[in-house]
Amino acid sequence: MANIKKIQQAISEEGLSALWLYDELDRLYASGFLTSDGAVLILRNKAYFITDSRYIEAAEEQVKDAEVILCTNENRETDILKRLLSENGISELGAQDGSLSYSEYLRMQEALGVKFVPAQHITKTLREVKERFEVESMTTAQRIAEKAFDHVLGMLSPGMTEKEVAAELEYQMTKNGAEGLAFETICVAGANTSRPHGVPTFSKLKTGDFITMDFGCKINGYCSDMTRTVALGSVSDEMCRVYETVLEAQLAGEKAARAGIIGRDMDKAARDVIERAGYGEYFGHGLGHSVGLLIHEGPNASPRENRPLPAGAVVTCEPGIYMPGKFGVRIEDMLHITENGSENLTKAPKNLIIL
Numbered sequence: 001m002a003n004i005k006k007i008q009q010a011i012s013e014e015g016l017s018a019l020w021l022y023d024e025l026d027r028l029y030a031s032g033f034l035t036s037d038g039a040v041l042i043l044r045n046k047a048y049f050i051t052d053s054r055y056i057e058a059a060e061e062q063v064k065d066a067e068v069i070l071c072t073n074e075n076r077e078t079d080i081l082k083r084l085l086s087e088n089g090i091s092e093l094g095a096q097d098g099s100l101s102y103s104e105y106l107r108m109q110e111a112l113g114v115k116f117v118p119a120q121h122i123t124k125t126l127r128e129v130k131e132r133f134e135v136e137s138m139t140t141a142q143r144i145a146e147k148a149f150d151h152v153l154g155m156l157s158p159g160m161t162e163k164e165v166a167a168e169l170e171y172q173m174t175k176n177g178a179e180g181l182a183f184e185t186i187c188v189a190g191a192n193t194s195r196p197h198g199v200p201t202f203s204k205l206k207t208g209d210f211i212t213m214d215f216g217c218k219i220n221g222y223c224s225d226m227t228r229t230v231a232l233g234s235v236s237d238e239m240c241r242v243y244e245t246v247l248e249a250q251l252a253g254e255k256a257a258r259a260g261i262i263g264r265d266m267d268k269a270a271r272d273v274i275e276r277a278g279y280g281e282y283f284g285h286g287l288g289h290s291v292g293l294l295i296h297e298g299p300n301a302s303p304r305e306n307r308p309l310p311a312g313a314v315v316t317c318e319p320g321i322y323m324p325g326k327f328g329v330r331i332e333d334m335l336h337i338t339e340n341g342s343e344n345l346t347k348a349p350k351n352l353i354i355l
């Protein structure tokens with residue numbers, strides 16, 4: 001699905017006459033078509049999608065609202081851009097200052113013979129508010145991840161390695177329709193669960209372990225993100241207390257989520273629960289982040305976020321308690337922010353599961 005019309009409206013409102021999209025995900029956002037290379041040039045009333053022979057046939061079929069132009073060794077992307085800018089009388093061009101290297105910024109400004117205006121914020125801001133199609137894509141990705149999770153719950157047993165569990169989650173997501181992974185799957189067990197972003201190892205699951213799985217996949221380029229911590233065989237009283245505290249914090253964060261809340265206030269709603277229970281020092285990361293074409297987008301639900309969450313954002317709510325050398329727990333859902341609250345895109349149960 002293309003967002004070219006939305007971008008055209010935004011550049012008009014900014015008083016810009018043209019925007020050159022360089023960033024791969026922004027090009028996908030605009031055109032609905034993923035390419036590893038190429039350019040999208042958006043004017044107020046027309047748009048161009050420049051690509052090479054690897055993509056041209058599919059692009060001509062799939063790209064709407066933009067003229068598809070083939071670049072070749074004889075007719076290079078820079079030459080095409082230069083010609084289009086000159087034909088349309090563009091002297092100031094919105095450029096992606098946040099994606100281009102400094103040298104590329106200077107080189108292209110010189111080559112195109114226009115003045116660059118920093119314009120990364122245009123797509124960044126638009127991408128924060130998801131259209132129905134975007135939320136549906138993320139929901140589909142989430143359902144696939146949940147199917148994989150269900151399957152893996154039926155397999156977890158002492159002796160399996162963290163790597164095997166992670167590989168199985170990835171295999172099941174792919175088998176159930178994922179386009180790709182949203183990020184490297186995390187599966188940590190036992191003492192490793194105190195590492196929020198630990199890397200799966202060949203260490204084996206044991207009875208009495210917590211197992212934390214953080215994983216997601218992509219549909220139409222849009223990511224899903226979920227985390228569950230489950231126990232194998234039995235839990236100690238302390239493990240149970242920590243789990244219940246994280247769950248209570250997760251529900252408090254979810255309850256606080258609504259359009260207009262400042263990111264740090266949503267974080268605080270959950271953090272207060274953990275602090276009151278005496279585990280404040282063991283919750284070192286922010287409560288959540290936005291998700292979209294990128295797994296970590298803004299705005300965040302973190303102590304440093306001063307911006308309000310807009311209606312239409314999809315934000316994770318993922319508190320955790322991590323006690324070094326002992327164990328950790330994290331529970332993560334994806335919330336679609338609405339005017340009066342949020343819609344939880346995650347349907348997997350989050351009561352403590354002891355397998």
Ligand SMILES: [Mn+2]
Nearest residue numbers: 225316318332
């Ligand atoms: Mn996350």
